[in-house]
Amino acid sequence: MEGGIRESVKEFYTKVAMKPRKELCCPTSYSKEDVSHIPEEVMEVSYGCGSPVLSADIKEGEKVLDLGSGGGVDCFIAAKLVGRNGRVIGVDMTEEMLKKAENASSRVARNLGFSVVEFRKGFLEDIPLEDEAVDLVTSNCVINLSPDKPKVMEEIYRILKHGGRFCISDVVAEKDVPDDIRSDRELWGECIGGALKEDEFIDTAKKAGFYGLHVTSRYLYREVKGIRFYSITLKGYKFKKGAECVYIGQYAIYNGPFRSVQDDDGHEYPVGVPVEICTDTAEKLMKPPYRGFFTITDPTKGMEEAVPCTPGSDNTSSCC
Numbered sequence: 001m002e003g004g005i006r007e008s009v010k011e012f013y014t015k016v017a018m019k020p021r022k023e024l025c026c027p028t029s030y031s032k033e034d035v036s037h038i039p040e041e042v043m044e045v046s047y048g049c050g051s052p053v054l055s056a057d058i059k060e061g062e063k064v065l066d067l068g069s070g071g072g073v074d075c076f077i078a079a080k081l082v083g084r085n086g087r088v089i090g091v092d093m094t095e096e097m098l099k100k101a102e103n104a105s106s107r108v109a110r111n112l113g114f115s116v117v118e119f120r121k122g123f124l125e126d127i128p129l130e131d132e133a134v135d136l137v138t139s140n141c142v143i144n145l146s147p148d149k150p151k152v153m154e155e156i157y158r159i160l161k162h163g164g165r166f167c168i169s170d171v172v173a174e175k176d177v178p179d180d181i182r183s184d185r186e187l188w189g190e191c192i193g194g195a196l197k198e199d200e201f202i203d204t205a206k207k208a209g210f211y212g213l214h215v216t217s218r219y220l221y222r223e224v225k226g227i228r229f230y231s232i233t234l235k236g237y238k239f240k241k242g243a244e245c246v247y248i249g250q251y252a253i254y255n256g257p258f259r260s261v262q263d264d265d266g267h268e269y270p271v272g273v274p275v276e277i278c279t280d281t282a283e284k285l286m287k288p289p290y291r292g293f294f295t296i297t298d299p300t301k302g303m304e305e306a307v308p309c310t311p312g313s314d315n316t317s318s319c320c
């Protein structure tokens, strides 16, 4: 059913926007405080499978894109977190979903006391945004619905700024999904038929250019015909290599607890051993998700002055 997937998904979500299906709503329980500013009719069509926005370490003033925004629940939660100086854009292809989200928008703005959310009609595979436009991309139970997942990941990479990140919750399968499930339109709409295996999903992000990929949550979502489907939340980062990447005498010392680790560029870091690194690698290791795992020496001071870093520390100067 490759050719008709988009149309059939759109039809599915038009129906469930007009007539909410309670059993499709995810088991994610948002705290009252997170959603107190969001109208009930948005919550009724909250069809995600995680809470990527709450796991994304959103900072005030950030520009966020939510892909497959549906009734807008994640955009509205993000709005509260980015504050009046931030911006949130929701993209979805289904008009009925966009209508729901737009109808709720002014009430959310009134409740928050500011208006920073905008919805755009568009496809995951052709995002209606310019290159390097946002700090963060979130998506909640959407990418499994696309017939062209590599293209979606390439698009996410394109519209993220240098140093930007994604935080995506989605459904993955424990093994290859057989044809009888893949070709079932209802199961595809329910986020089952189009699911990749977890390693394939991560690999799609890796091939698009993302680094630092890691899963921050995993739980059993559903079991269908003897196959377990999990909801995972995956984070990944964009780094545009600088033309100016040089060796200036910086070393990275891996602090443990593993005996040795390898980064996305294939550099090996045995615990406690100084490894000479270029300026690009130093920049990466000083930021999430690596921050705190390495001690980076200051090239002007040398190894004697290296200060061990505290995991989670905000110090991005000479140390970590």
Ligand SMILES: C[S@@+](CC[C@H](N)C(=O)[O-])C[C@H]1O[C@@H](n2cnc3c(N)ncnc32)[C@H](O)[C@@H]1O
Residues within 6 Å of the ligand: 006, 009, 010, 013, 045, 046, 047, 048, 049, 067, 068, 069, 070, 071, 072, 073, 074, 091, 092, 093, 094, 097, 122, 123, 124, 125, 139, 140, 141, 142, 145, 146, 191
């Ligand atoms: C399972 S719902 C999730 C909605 C929302 N993220 C939430 O958590 O409530 C999937 C949404 O993705 C949208 N969608 C699916 N495939 C899409 C595509 N290729 N391009 C744009 N939107 C798409 C659907 O219209 C639907 O609103």
